[in-house]
Amino acid sequence: MIRLTARAMQKLAFFYFPVYVFLMITANTFIITLFTSEYQASASILVINLTLLPFSILITDPIVRSFKELGRLFLLVRVVVLASMIGVLYYGLGYFWIDRYDSGRCRLRSC
Numbered sequence: 001m002i003r004l005t006a007r008a009m010q011k012l013a014f015f016y017f018p019v020y021v022f023l024m025i026t027a028n029t030f031i032i033t034l035f036t037s038e039y040q041a042s043a044s045i046l047v048i049n050l051t052l053l054p055f056s057i058l059i060t061d062p063i064v065r066s067f068k069e070l071g072r073l074f075l076l077v078r079v080v081v082l083a084s085m086i087g088v089l090y091y092g093l094g095y096f097w098i099d100r101y102d103s104g105r106c107r108l109r110s111c
Contacts, residue, residue, distance in 0.1 A: 005059075012057045020053050048092045055081055 028043045058081060
C-alpha cells in the first residue's frame with residue numbers, strides 16, 4: 001500500500017514540480033503573454049494559487065478507499081493537508097494583501 005502511494009506520488013511529482021517551478025519563475029511573463037500588461041498586478045495572485053499546487057500530489061483518496069482499514073490514516077492526512085493549506089493561505093494573504101477597500105480596487109503589496 002505504501003509502495004503504491006509512493007509510486008503514484010512520484011509520477012505526479014515528475015510532472016507537477018517542473019510545471020510549478022516554471023510558472024513560479026515566469027509568472028509575470030506568463031500573465032502578460034496570456035492576457036495583457038493591464039493584468040500584470042494579478043501575477044502575485046497566480047503565485048499564491050501556485051503555492052497550493054504541490055499539495056495536489058498527495059493522492060491518498062483512491063488508494064485508501066480500496067483499503068478499508070486505512071480510514072483513520074486517510075482522515076489524519078486530510079486534516080494535516082487542510083491545516084497546511086489554511087496556514088499557507090492565511091500568511092500568504094496577510095503578506096500580499098494591504099488595501100481591500102481603497103477606491104473599490106484591491107491593491108497588492110508587490111505592485
